[in-house]
Amino acid sequence: MTETISHPMAMNGKDPRNLRGDLITPERYYSREWMQREWDHLWTKVWHIAGRQNEIKEPGDYIVHNFMHESVITAKQADGSLKGFYNACGHRAQKLVRESGSQDSWTCPYHGWKWSIDGSLLDACDRDDFPQGDPVDKIRLIDVRVDTWGGFVWYTMDNEAPPLLKYLEPLPEIYRNHPFETLVRIRQVRVALNTNWKFSGDNFNESYHTRTAHPQVPAVIDQDHFTSRYEMFPMGHARIIQMGRPSLRDRVPEGKDHPYKATLRFWGIDPDQYPDYETMAMQGWLDLKAAKRKQWKEKGFLQYEHMSDEDLTESPFGVLFPNIAFGAAPDGMSFFRWEPHPSDPEKCYFDYWMMAYPIEGKTEYVHRTASKPYEFKEAELEVRDYDGGRGVMDLEDTVVFQDWGLTEGQQAGWRSRGYQEPYLAAQETRVRRFHEVLHDYLDGKPPGR
Secondary structure: OOOOOOOOOOEEOOOHHHOOOOOOOHHHHOOHHHHHHHHHHHHOOOEEEEEEHHHOOOOOEEEEEEEOOEEEEEEEOOOOOEEEEEOOOOOOOOOOOOOOEEOOEEEOOOOOOEEEOOOEEEEOOOHHHOOOOOHHHOOEOOEEEEEEEOOEEEEEOOOOOOOHHHHHOOHHHHOOOOOHHHOEEEEEEEEEEOOOOHHHHHHOOOOOOHHHHOOOOOOOOEOOOOOOEEEEOOOOOEEEEEEOOOOOOOOOOOOOOOHHHHHHHHOOOOHHHOOOHHHHHHHHHHHHHHHHHHHOOOOOOHHHOOOOHHHHHOEEEEEEOOOEEEEEOOOEEEEEEEEEOOOOOOOEEEEEEEEEOOOOOOOEEOOOOOOOOEEOOOOOOEEEEOHHHHHHHHHOOOHHHHHHOOHHHHHHHHHOOOOOOOOOOHHHHHHHHHHHHHHHHHOOOOOOO
């Protein structure tokens, strides 16, 4: 299955022949010059996620997204459309609003200029005192391009950027059977980390670290490189598709019930019918596909209606260049976003969103690689400091908690005189591809232009 290519645009993400071989030099992880180049040539050119569409349901609802030196407002208009603006008053650039909310206008806290949510100026103090003419007739907020996909609200600061669906290509087509817009965000945490933002770009573009850092995962997801499918796409995005069954070369500790058995039982499959572990993993996986296909409606899993057999059981994990990753499971989505600190290249912010599909009568959701249930309701934002793990101990059962524990050691290694050019396995091919696409942006040659 390793060589299978699932989409015409996909390149084999395990084949280094699809790379140029660009070096991954260490200064990119701590240099302020690199940080400035990334602002000038990367962050101001890509599409960003402002939030979820269900955050702005009614006219006047708006999202504020702060990113490094910039702040953007996305607002629902009276006609149902969305408009985006830089969060800066057209008079003398004071920030208009500090956080998301709902209003039919914004009034600048400095001089009282009043702005419509469509970007037009409604009123200003002493309108007769401007030699160049009444500002109400002359000034608008500066627009930002806005679009939607997957239940997310997106914006870009670049008027020349490709349209959103072109920028995301071909992922909207690949995930066309997933009703992402119906997902409920049941956990929403932002964590301040002491590492460069590219730690996560590297980390999420390989699963080579899983057995070391996430030993709970192979019992429920087969992450063996010889059974997984690796994909890279022209716009810089990438995926790995792993089988939603236990790895054949891993075993749970003696005396512990295998977690895969609970999944089989839920779908009416007796795990004790199989003569051995290998048969339970392989035949049980096929039986699970058939059971889900047959029983989805009666169990209330309405999101399954248009999903393929691969959608129903496998574990695809996508990375949207440069700073978004998501695991699109049939029952929900693990969503991760990492953003640079405004001024320190050795710090960043990490957003962890757990999202799940609504199921009638279901009040809790537990991700298959975690143990703690989350209440099934839209979550408020929690802002944390990692603080050596002390600030996020309630997330200790998650894979991201285990990843965060590696950040400061990795940052120190990038600074070390012992740093060497990474000696990458074939399954880490997507790591070098990530840096090659970054180089393209920094050289003024982003894909799709």
